[in-house]
């Protein structure tokens with residue numbers, strides 16, 4: 001499954017499921033948004049595999065994206081999830097720092113796509129040549145591959161050099177998702193706040209489309225790091241917990257919550273008429289009053305907005321959520337690697 005095909009699904013509610021299956025990581029990157037260490041929290045594998053086991057073919061997500069921490073610290077769990085997901089027609093993607101490079105773990109056998117993080121911070125932990133070798137080996141055996149790159153902005157010289165090198169090394173066959181270091185986790189102390197201020201116009205929140213599982217088993221409506229890191233989760237953003245809920249109930253909550261629909265349609269300010277402490281800050285402050293507000297034609301409006309976002313395509317998504325200058329790089333290799 002090509003990176004562009006995954007991003008094309010990103011605006012579609014419940015078309016994907018994000019799962020951080022551990023917060024542990026063997027690397028100590030200075031920009032780690034989850035502040036992961038080898039000693040970080042990790043919960044029973046059965047929570048995660050059991051939840052995936054509740055997914056049925058008829059209401060499955062198209063994609064499960066496994067993250068962490070470092071998901072490949074739990075290779076047996078990755079293999080079990082990918083195998084179970086494949087059994088109901090769902091594809092699995094793994095986002096990894098590649099600490100095991102250039103060796104290809106057998107746990108990746110049923111995984112449809114492997115994306116490897118590579119940037120100035122990861123390169124201090126895992127040599128670039130080992131990462132390149134890993135990506136070559138995966139591609140040679142038919143696994144779809146991509147890179148997740150981050151920099152400090154569109155003019156970051158390291159990022160520009162890295163993108164040029166990847167393009168030459170892989171002859172423009174391997175796509176790249178290029179973002180910006182966010183002021184979260186270990187980068188909170190030093191990374192500048194993102195100056196790309198949201199406009200006051202209605203601005204749909206695409207991030208509220210896919211349920212997100214935290215390492216502690218909490219399932220939230222979005223992957224915003226502040227939502228993932230703080231407890232309790234605001235009521236309208238909490239979908240459930242792996243120990244008590246199955247995929248069907250999580251999916252139903254995601255799809256039918258009127259306030260989530262409004263956030264996906266026009267963003268938190270449009271949904272509430274309030275404007276506090278930024279876009280996501282406004283969202284996290286919403287409560288019972290906004291949740292109870294009648295929202296006529298919510299389903300129709302949401303459908304129109306999702307349709308428009310899908311029409312903007314994978315590069316359109318990246319122009320909004322990634323480094324706009326490099327948005328088209330998610331399309332590299334798309335013609336030779338269809339769905």
Ligand code: SF4
Nearest residue numbers: 205207208222280283
């Ligand atoms: S606006 Fe709300 S739902 Fe969207 S990413 Fe921010 S906190 Fe999450």
